[in-house]
Amino acid sequence: RVTLWVVRRRYTCRACKTTFRPQLPEMVDGFRMTLRLHEYVEKESFNHPYTFVAAQTGLDEKTVRDIFNARAEFLGRWHRFETPRILGIDELYLNKRYRCILTNIEERTLLDLLATRRQDVVTNYLMKLKDRQKVEIVSMDMWNPYRAAVKAVLPQARIVVDKFHVVRMANDALERVRKGLRKELKPSQSRTLKGDRKILLKRAHEVSDRERLIMETWTGAFPQLLAAYEHKERFYGIWDATTRLQAEAALDEWIATIPK
The missing domain is CATH 3.30.420.10 (Ribonuclease H-like superfamily/Ribonuclease H)
Incomplete structure (x- = not known):
């Protein structure tokens, strides 16, 4: 880290009597730093927290934030993104x-x-x-x-x-069933089922052998939970279809399996 000490001359205008100092080459007005440092802070403040850049350069955090804000405002004023398809x-x-x-x-x-x-x-x-x-x-x-x-x-x-928001509804439905069953359990069983919720939310092909045994214990004891899990899996399976025709057929089949 290098600090520059510069002796600057101050001048007085003979006409209006105001004082001024001429611009120093390679310096940035208002920030008392070199152009090189200013450009560095501009770049790094887009990639790192203000506190990190401030500690790295020896500047005050507010100075880093002011430099970032000025640059962001400039880019927002002049940059225009291509309208997407x-x-x-x-x-x-x-x-x-x-x-x-x-x-x-x-x-x-x-x-x-x-x-x-x-x-x-x-x-x-x-x-x-x-x-x-x-x-x-x-x-x-x-x-x-x-x-x-x-x-x-x-x-x-x-x-x-978006698919993410649709399939999340299937998980939400399964969660409602699980929470409803917890009310029927002893406190110790209820805590265990709460801890096993992530297993039930996984896809069938993602669970380990140990997790499968845990899941089968719960679904075997509670047929309602098994039905909810199977409905969730079939719903997810709609997105495994490779064509629209297959997906529509899978959707119709899934709807037909829902209890009246």
Whole structure:
């Protein structure tokens, strides 16, 4: 780490009597650092925490944050992402609030992170997309405000529900059955079943021999739990189909097995 001490001259304007100092070459006004250090902090602050960059360079954390914010604001003002053919809309729970995430699924890149997932905010963002008619497919979860925003702004796009959010509903249904059965058990059995929940949520081909024995113990004792697990597995199996025709047949078969 190197510190530069520079003696700078101060001048007075004869006309207005204000004082000023001329710009030093290779220095950044307002930050009292070299251009090289400033560029380094800009780059590293995008890849590491502010505290890490501050400790590495000997700067105050606030200085690092100010440099990052200035650069991020510049990039946000001038950089424009290519409007994707396949747009992904999802959310992230961050700082006690859901934030909408928009991605380019084909390129596997992030487009933007919005402050909220409210319909008006998402609609406003989609309205500002350049060449938004290029969007052919939108992948999302089942949050209705997303669907309404896409229908209003991207009527030409086909909406596809993300597989992750659909199959999660099967796990949620199995969880409800498991929690219902726990109420019928002794406290020690209830704690054991709670600890074994991850085994029941696994796919059948993913469980180990030991886990299979544990699962068979529970499903053997509780036929309702076995039925729920088998329904979950058959539901997951729909996505193992390689064609639309096979998937539709698997879905019809799965629906037919659901008790009336």
